Amino acid sequence: MADPKPAISVIIPSYNCEAYIAETIGSVLDQTFGDLELIVVDDGSTDRTRDIVLSYGTPVRLLTQKNAGVCAARNYGIREATGQYICLMDHDDYWFPNKLALQLEQMHRHPEVGLVYSSFIWWHPGEDGVFPHHNSFDQASFPDGTDEQFSGWIYHQLLLDCWVLTSAALIRAEVFDKCGVYDESLPYSEDWDLWLRFSREYPFIKLKRPLTLYRQHPRQGNRVPRSIDYRTELLAKAAAKWGLCSRDGRCITKRQFNENIARYHSEYGLHNLSAGNLKTANRAFLKAWSRYPLNWKSLAFIPAALLGWRPKW
Numbered sequence: 648m649a650d651p652k653p654a655i656s657v658i659i660p661s662y663n664c665e666a667y668i669a670e671t672i673g674s675v676l677d678q679t680f681g682d683l684e685l686i687v688v689d690d691g692s693t694d695r696t697r698d699i700v701l702s703y704g705t706p707v708r709l710l711t712q713k714n715a716g717v718c719a720a721r722n723y724g725i726r727e728a729t730g731q732y733i734c735l736m737d738h739d740d741y742w743f744p745n746k747l748a749l750q751l752e753q754m755h756r757h758p759e760v761g762l763v764y765s766s767f768i769w770w771h772p773g774e775d776g777v778f779p780h781h782n783s784f785d786q787a788s789f790p791d792g793t794d795e796q797f798s799g800w801i802y803h804q805l806l807l808d809c810w811v812l813t814s815a816a817l818i819r820a821e822v823f824d825k826c827g828v829y830d831e832s833l834p835y836s837e838d839w840d841l842w843l844r845f846s847r848e849y850p851f852i853k854l855k856r857p858l859t860l861y862r863q864h865p866r867q868g869n870r871v872p873r874s875i876d877y878r879t880e881l882l883a884k885a886a887a888k889w890g891l892c893s894r895d896g897r898c899i900t901k902r903q904f905n906e907n908i909a910r911y912h913s914e915y916g917l918h919n920l921s922a923g924n925l926k927t928a929n930r931a932f933l934k935a936w937s938r939y940p941l942n943w944k945s946l947a948f949i950p951a952a953l954l955g956w957r958p959k960w
Contacts, residue, residue, distance in 0.1 A: 655683040655747060655817070657734045658724030660717045665695040667739035667862065674741045674781070676706055680748040686710060686727060687738075688720040696738075718829035718837050725828050733818045739862045740814040741770070741781050746858035750817040753793075753852050761849025762842075764816040766794070770860040781860060794853040800893035802846040806882055807899060807907050809839040811851070815859040822849060836877040843885050846893070876915040876931065879908055909939035916948060917958045928952055 657675050661668055668687075675685050685707045687700045691714030700709045712723060721735055732754065736742070750763040766789070772778045797810055804810060826844045829837050845851075882904075892898035916931030929952060935945035 652729045652731070653682050653684040654730055654751070655680070655732045655734060656724075656728035656730030656820070657683055657685045657736055658721060658728060659685070659687045659736045659738050660690055660720035660724065661687055661692060661696050661700070661738040662690040662714070662717070662720075663692045663694045663696060664738040665692075665699060668696055668699050670781075671736065671738055671740060672700070672703060672707060674743075675736065676703075677744050678742065678747045679744050680751060683747065684708065684728070684730060686724045688712065688724045690714050690717065690720040716831065716834065718831040718833065722828045722831065725823055728820065731820055733820050733823070734814075734816065735818075736814045737862075739864070741860040741862070742814070743781070743784075743786055743858050743860075745786075747817065749854060749856075749858065753854070754817065754819070757850075757852060759850060760819075760852050761822040761845055762811070762816055762818045763852045763854065764811045765854040765856060765858040767812045767815045767859040767861045768857045770862045772864070778862065784857075784860065786856060786858075789857055790855045792855050794855045797851075797853040799850045800846065800895040800897065801851050802843065802889065802893040803891060803897050803899045804893075805839070805843050805846055806886060806891060806904060809836070809842065810853075811838070811842045812859060812861055813838045814861065818845075819849075833877065833881075835873060836881050839878070840881055843881070843889075847889060874927070876912065878911050879915070879934075882908060882911075906939045906942070909935040909942055909945060912938060913942075913945045913948070916945070920948070920952050921958050925952060 659671060672685065687707055688710045689697050689700065690712060697709065697711065700707055710723060710727060712720065725733060732751070750765070753763045754760065768784055770778055797804055801810070822845055826848055830840055833840055886904060891901065891904055912931045912935035916928040916935065919931065920928035929949050932945050932948045936942065
């Protein structure tokens, strides 16, 4: 007789995360809701990550692959998952014990919803480099309930920012069947691309109370300067394909969109300027100004950069 399928499949892509993976796995196994399978997809780690995962035995299923990137690892896990719902957790984040139970309650109440996510807490290390213990955060000090502004059909909101943290989401498995999985050609903004596609077909629910700690450290991908501004490319393609409105008629204006794209161009330019990529930075500042000419500050960065100014980040 086949084993019954779990309600939730939790997928953790891992790569050289021996410092944090045990705390992440522990937070999944300590959930108040226990009908789940935990799949760790190791993306060719060269440290002790796999040994740590194997030490948990049967509660954790380890899959391995040659290093192919986080998108390929997540897609491998999605293919192997058997749960009715799927969570994609980063290998260094932490869940509060009630995370899955609260999100699953919303899924049962709202069968039309494709994704339930929550607020999260930025988890910074102290001056000594040590992260505060998760018990030091008081969940009860945060408001309860649903954030209506970022619930429902939120495609238009996602044209302004990537409001959904990957580790903070619970997704119906059928959503992947309808909307597809991660685009493995994207080295950055791959989660944003996924949420945009999902938000065209399904409403979301956001819970106000943070259920996830989002660990911050220098090795994170969003801190690495890139030769392509994936954010602005992604958003421009989405707007060209789907417009600026969600399915319920809520929209952002063209001015809001252009002003936001210009801000991202400027941020990309400053990031590259800080890394010493002067030509890439100045091209980005020019794009920012051309997208939203009312913001002269982006244009002023060009002579400042040529004179040797650099942002102090």
